[in-house]
Amino acid sequence: MKNISVDIAVIGGGPAGLAAALEAKEQGAGRVLLLERDGDLGGILQQCIHDGFGLHRFGARLSGTEYAQRYADMVRATDIEIKLDTMVIELTKDRVIYAMNPTDGMMRIECGAVVLAMGCRERTASQVFLYGFRPAGVLTAGSVQRYINMEGYLPGKTAVILGSGDIGLIMARRMTLEGITVKGVYEAAPHLGGLMRNKVQCLDDYNIPLHVGMSVVRVHGKKRVEGVTVAKVGPDFRAIPGTEEFIPCDLLVLAVGLIPENELSRGAQVEMDNKTRGPVLDNNFMTSVPGIFAAGNVAVVFDLVDYVSASGAAAARGAVRFLKGELGGACEYRPVTAGENVNFVVPQRVRTDAEGPTSFYLRVRQPLKKVRLVCEEEGKEIASVRATHAAPPEMMSFEAKLSGGALTVSVTEV
Amino acid sequence: MAQYTCIVCPNSCLITVEEGENGLKITGNQCKRGEAFAKSEHEHPLRMFTSTVKIEGARLPRLSVVTSGEIPKEKLFECQKALNHVVAHAPVSCGDVLVKDFCHTGVDLLASRSMK
Ligand SMILES: Cc1cc2nc3c(=O)[nH]c(=O)nc-3n(C[C@H](O)[C@H](O)[C@H](O)COP(=O)(O)OP(=O)(O)OC[C@H]3O[C@@H](n4cnc5c(N)ncnc54)[C@H](O)[C@@H]3O)c2cc1C
Ligand code: SF4
Numbered sequence: 159m160k161n162i163s164v165d166i167a168v169i170g171g172g173p174a175g176l177a178a179a180l181e182a183k184e185q186g187a188g189r190v191l192l193l194e195r196d197g198d199l200g201g202i203l204q205q206c207i208h209d210g211f212g213l214h215r216f217g218a219r220l221s222g223t224e225y226a227q228r229y230a231d232m233v234r235a236t237d238i239e240i241k242l243d244t245m246v247i248e249l250t251k252d253r254v255i256y257a258m259n260p261t262d263g264m265m266r267i268e269c270g271a272v273v274l275a276m277g278c279r280e281r282t283a284s285q286v287f288l289y290g291f292r293p294a295g296v297l298t299a300g301s302v303q304r305y306i307n308m309e310g311y312l313p314g315k316t317a318v319i320l321g322s323g324d325i326g327l328i329m330a331r332r333m334t335l336e337g338i339t340v341k342g343v344y345e346a347a348p349h350l351g352g353l354m355r356n357k358v359q360c361l362d363d364y365n366i367p368l369h370v371g372m373s374v375v376r377v378h379g380k381k382r383v384e385g386v387t388v389a390k391v392g393p394d395f396r397a398i399p400g401t402e403e404f405i406p407c408d409l410l411v412l413a414v415g416l417i418p419e420n421e422l423s424r425g426a427q428v429e430m431d432n433k434t435r436g437p438v439l440d441n442n443f444m445t446s447v448p449g450i451f452a453a454g455n456v457a458v459v460f461d462l463v464d465y466v467s468a469s470g471a472a473a474a475r476g477a478v479r480f481l482k483g484e485l486g487g488a489c490e491y492r493p494v495t496a497g498e499n500v501n502f503v504v505p506q507r508v509r510t511d512a513e514g515p516t517s518f519y520l521r522v523r524q525p526l527k528k529v530r531l532v533c534e535e536e537g538k539e540i541a542s543v544r545a546t547h548a549a550p551p552e553m554m555s556f557e558a559k560l561s562g563g564a565l566t567v568s569v570t571e572v
Numbered sequence: 573m574a575q576y577t578c579i580v581c582p583n584s585c586l587i588t589v590e591e592g593e594n595g596l597k598i599t600g601n602q603c604k605r606g607e608a609f610a611k612s613e614h615e616h617p618l619r620m621f622t623s624t625v626k627i628e629g630a631r632l633p634r635l636s637v638v639t640s641g642e643i644p645k646e647k648l649f650e651c652q653k654a655l656n657h658v659v660a661h662a663p664v665s666c667g668d669v670l671v672k673d674f675c676h677t678g679v680d681l682l683a684s685r686s687m688k
Contacts, residue, residue, distance in 0.1 A: 197631055200685075207636035207684060209620045213581075221622055223636045223685040227666040231686075307624055310633040335623060335652050354584035358577045359619065363645065546602060552582055 159264045164191040164239075166477050167255055167269040169246050169422065172201020173463050174454020175275035176229040177470030178477075179238045182273075185478040190238045191267065193257055195245045199233065200226030201277055202455075203463065205303045208328055214464035225463060249274075249426040251447050271449045271477035274423055274437070275470060278416040278455040286320070286414050288377055295383030299325045299413035306336055314409025318386050319343045320374045323551070324352035324461065326413025331360035333411075340366050341405055344388055346373040346395050349525075352551055374410065375402065383408050416459045426450060431506055434458040439505040441516045441560060442476030442485060443469065451477050458504045458519065461553055465519060472517060485509075497568030499523050501550070512560040522569050525549040530572045531556055536563035544572075576613045578606045589614045618642035622684070625655050625670065630662035630687040637670060641679040651675050663688045 166182045168175045171194030179192045198204060203211070206222025213219060216228065233240070244259040255267040280298040288296075295314055297305075303325070305311040317338050319326045322345035330340050343361065348371050350357055361368055369388070375397045376387040390401035418436045420428075428437045429446035436457040437445040444451050453473035454466045479485050491507040503520040518533070526548045533541040533556060541558035548554060548569055558565070578585045583602060587610040590597040598610050612618055621643050627635035637658075643651060654675050664683045671681040 204685070207622050207624060207638075209622055209638060219620070221636065221638050221684045224638070224666060227685050231666075307636060308632050308634055310624070310626070335648065353582050354577055355579035355582060358584075359579050363619070546583055 159266050160262050161266050161268075162191070163268040164189045165270040165481055166273065166474070167191045167193060167267055167271075168273045168275055168474075169193050169249070169255070170201065170275035170277055170454070170456070171196070171199040171240070171242070172275060172277050172454060173203060173226060173229060173466045174277070174456070174470040174473075175201070175273070176226070176233050177467040178273040178275055178451075178453055178474040180229070180233055180236070181471035181474035182478060183236045183238055185475060187474075187478050187481065191269075192233070192238055192240045193244045193246050193255070194240070194242050197243055199230040199240070199242070202300070205300070205307045207307050208332070211463050214462070215467055222463070229467070246422060249422045249450075251426045251450075253449050269449075271451065271480045273470070273473050273477055274428075274445075274450065274452040274456050275454045275473075276419045276422060276456045278418045278459055281412070281415045281417060283377075283412060286412065288374065290377060291380050293377065293379040293381055293383045295379070295408050296377060296410045296412070299329045299411050302329055302409075302411055303332070306332060312336060312338060314338060314383075314407070316341060316407040317409040317411055318374065318388070318405055318407045319411045319413060321345065321413035321415070322347075322351040322357075322368060322370070323413050323415065324356050326411065327352045327356040327360040329411060329413065330366050331364060334364045334366065338409070340364075341407055342367045342369055344372045344374060345370045346391050347371075373397070377410060378404075383410055386410055416455065418456045418459065420456060423450075423452065423456070428452075431502070433502040434504060434506075436504075438507065440491060441505050441508040441512045442479060443473035443505065444476050444480070444485065448485070449477075449480050451480075458502070460519065461551065465553060465555060468517060469519070492562065492564040494518070494565040494567065496520070497566045499526060499548075499569045500567055503565075503567050508560055508562065508565060510562040512562045515557050515559050517555060517557050518567065519553055519555050520567060520569075521550055521553055522548045523550065526569065526571050528572055529569050531567065531569045533558045534566045534568075535561065540565075574614060575600075576610050578609050580605045580609050617645040619645045619648060621648060621651050623652055623655055625658040625660055627660040627662060627664065627687060630664075632687070635660045635664060635687055636684045637681055638684040639674060639677070639679045640669075640682055643675075643677040643679060647675060647677060651677070 203222040203226035211225040248256040389397035451473040453469040624634040674681040
């Protein structure tokens with residue numbers, strides 16, 4: 159086994175990991191190592207060929223691939239060490255990484271600090287209670303996206319999409335353009351899951367129908383999907399008898415949500431938040447294990463890549479502070495409470511010695527109009543933002559100058 | 573009278589366009605960009621075009637592409653069809669022009685990533 163020792167190791171070469179490695183270098187970290195299991199940098203953005211990325215970060219409407227390329231080029235212009243085709247298989251709470259690849263074999267990497275940036279994975283058929291035979295032709299939207307946009311396969315001829323989140327909408331357009339007939343998008347919830355603008359430019363532009371309050375209740379076919387039965391569902395998401403309808407198709411695309419990929423984090427005994435399904439973070443984006451930080455979709459499912467990059471940079475600044483010994487020793491935390499209408503806030507807690515500006519990310523519980531977001535520290539307002547509307551699919555962000563007290567964040571209609 | 577949902581930013585304003593004697597009357601937008609969008613959507617809808625083409629000599633068989641500007645919405649399928657005849661050869665750099673004046677749209681077809 160090869161022994162390596164680095165100052166900062168970043169696990170995952172998506173936008174979070176790229177931004178983290180870059181910022182660590184800019185903050186003066188010595189040996190920075192970026193570990194990525196795929197054959198290239200960019201993470202999920204390699205398959206996001208559509209445009210609409212980077213409005214905040216670069217002030218331009220880039221495709222996901224262009225956004226990733228800009229960061230990858232910046233990283234490659236530094237002396238950050240990059241190991242591709244490298245799978246991290248274990249992380250210990252003492253910051254030792256075990257990884258392997260075809261050229262180095264097994265590696266034991268001792269790290270001054272670690273940034274977790276493993277991204278997320280998609281929910282699958284069994285997680286949405288579709289049981290029965292396992293015919294070919296049931297795929298997650300991200301898999302279909304990778305097949306079509308990177309590997310050059312068309313996985314079917316006639317498709318039904320379950321789930322109306324942004325990924326499902328984007329794939330409806332993409333498949334249509336590639337000649338796959340999309341019969342419709344079915345959404346169990348009573349409203350659209352993704353952004354309105356994506357419904358307009360991905361479904362309406364191509365006359366693809368959206369059916370809300372409906373779900374796929376059965377998949378037909380033994381070897382290959384032959385069709386699906388859809389039905390109206392009640393508020394309990396159970397099928398309403400008598401509303402079933404058979405739709406012939408050879409592809410069922412699941413766009414039913416993302417789950418942060420935290421197996422490595424759990425192995426390192428990092429405390430998890432069951433709301434975000436990511437690690438509990440403090441204002442330095444440090445987890446409960448000293449020296450282990452987290453950013454991007456592994457921390458919480460972001461929808462804007464600009465926020466992902468920002469969180470990567472924040473985690474790297476924390477990691478550099480940790481290396482300098484500024485975050486060592488015993489420390490106390492104060493909670494960040496999700497107040498009125500707020501589902502969760504990340505980071506979840508702040509150190510009592512926290513100071514200076516910190517960015518927070520949150521989601522509201524339900525759609526609201528004309529809102530004011532208020533952040534209070536020990537009852538005193540320290541930040542506020544106004545917006546024309548707020549909705550669960552759109553993450554909100556604000557910056558606050560901290561002085562170490564407990565925070566409460568609320569969003570109310572004004 | 574016609575209504576359009578603005579797709580320029582996530583606010584998704586519902587904009588109303590009325591044809592009056594003094595030209596178009598545009599209401600419901602919250603900013604200037606929405607006004608420009610509604611005008612173009614009413615007169616001649618435009619969209620960005622993104623897709624992939626075949627690439628030879630690279631790690632992957634497909635190269636992602638984007639147009640250098642928006643194209644008329646009704647040309648999307650024609651553009652997609654035209655891609656069948658485009659083959660790129662590695663190495664390619666992000667931003668390389670693959671086809672000039674793509675499908676007579678006045679914009680170029682660009683590689684949207686680098687590939688070795
Ligand atoms: C289909 C889709 C459409 C989207 N559309 C938009 C959009 O229009 N606009 C927008 O702003 N945002 C969009 N997003 C969101 C944005 O792309 C993501 O939020 C962002 O890519 C997440 O970055 P990340 O670095 O956290 O994770 P990822 O990009 O997933 O990167 C994680 C990386 O970690 C690697 N990894 C994981 N585990 C290991 C391991 N054990 N060892 C080594 N490497 C590992 C993975 O291979 C991967 O490369 C979209 C996302 C998806 C999935
Ligand atoms: S009009 Fe302006 S604010 Fe409204 S959606 Fe369009 S760009 Fe956004």
